[in-house]
Amino acid sequence: MKELIIEMENYAKEKNVPIIEKESIAFIMKYIKNNNIKNILEIGSAIGYSAILMASSNAETKVTTIERDNERYMECLKNVKKAGLEKKITVVFQDALEVNLSDVKYDMIFIDAAKGQYTKFFEKFQYFLAPDGVIITDNLNFHGYVGKKDEIESKNLRGLVDKIEKYIEFLKENEEFETEFLKLGDGISISKRRG
Ligand code: SAH
Ligand code: MG
Numbered sequence: 001m002k003e004l005i006i007e008m009e010n011y012a013k014e015k016n017v018p019i020i021e022k023e024s025i026a027f028i029m030k031y032i033k034n035n036n037i038k039n040i041l042e043i044g045s046a047i048g049y050s051a052i053l054m055a056s057s058n059a060e061t062k063v064t065t066i067e068r069d070n071e072r073y074m075e076c077l078k079n080v081k082k083a084g085l086e087k088k089i090t091v092v093f094q095d096a097l098e099v100n101l102s103d104v105k106y107d108m109i110f111i112d113a114a115k116g117q118y119t120k121f122f123e124k125f126q127y128f129l130a131p132d133g134v135i136i137t138d139n140l141n142f143h144g145y146v147g148k149k150d151e152i153e154s155k156n157l158r159g160l161v162d163k164i165e166k167y168i169e170f171l172k173e174n175e176e177f178e179t180e181f182l183k184l185g186d187g188i189s190i191s192k193r194r195g
Pocket of ligand 1: 018019020043044045046047048049050051066067068069072094095096097112113114117
């Protein structure tokens with residue numbers, strides 16, 4: 001298992017796959033254990049790195065993860081198999097915004113896909129969250145660019161950062177959810193329904 005994780009980290013580095021930072025996944029794994037999270041939905045599997053670590057956090061934890069890129073989806077399937085976690089991880093090959101979920105409710109939803117679509121993901125998937133569930137979002141600092149829009153030359157990149165800033169505003173102003181922002185790794189948020 002440890003070898004597979006290192007292999008995946010090396011693959012991600014070589015192929016420029018943006019996997020979660022160690023500090024952030026360590027926090028999430030602890031959260032899963034401490035809160036006995038059983039049912040997780042992940043938006044953005046990439047090669048399965050975070051899905052495998054989340055599924056390994058607790059004996060009863062299951063993960064459904066969605067990926068729209070074929071090459072990454074295939075790589076993810078391969079890694080889940082290598083980890084022997086086929087029974088705990090379901091990989092869905094589709095655009096998350098087009099997925100039709102059945103009536104399942106998740107204890108945790110982990111948003112880690114296209115940064116420009118974060119608000120859309122939140123708005124869609126909040127209905128699949130259990131009453132006392134949590135929505136965690138990764139990369140809210142976006143590699144240090146958030147809050148420094150004026151220094152960015154690329155128009156595309158500026159647009160993306162703008163959308164992340166709007167998502168942060170959306171979370172701060174959300175009347176149903178209360179959000180905590182943590183300066184861990186590339187920045188994560190923890191959103192729970194207001195009590
Ligand atoms: N969670 C992974 C990293 C995910 S990287 C980890 O930490 O190990 C983000 C992934 O989201 C990319 O592989 C990208 O192809 C995928 N993605 C982006 N937008 C998506 C969408 N709308 N639906 C499904 N997957 C998406
Ligand atoms: Mg990420």
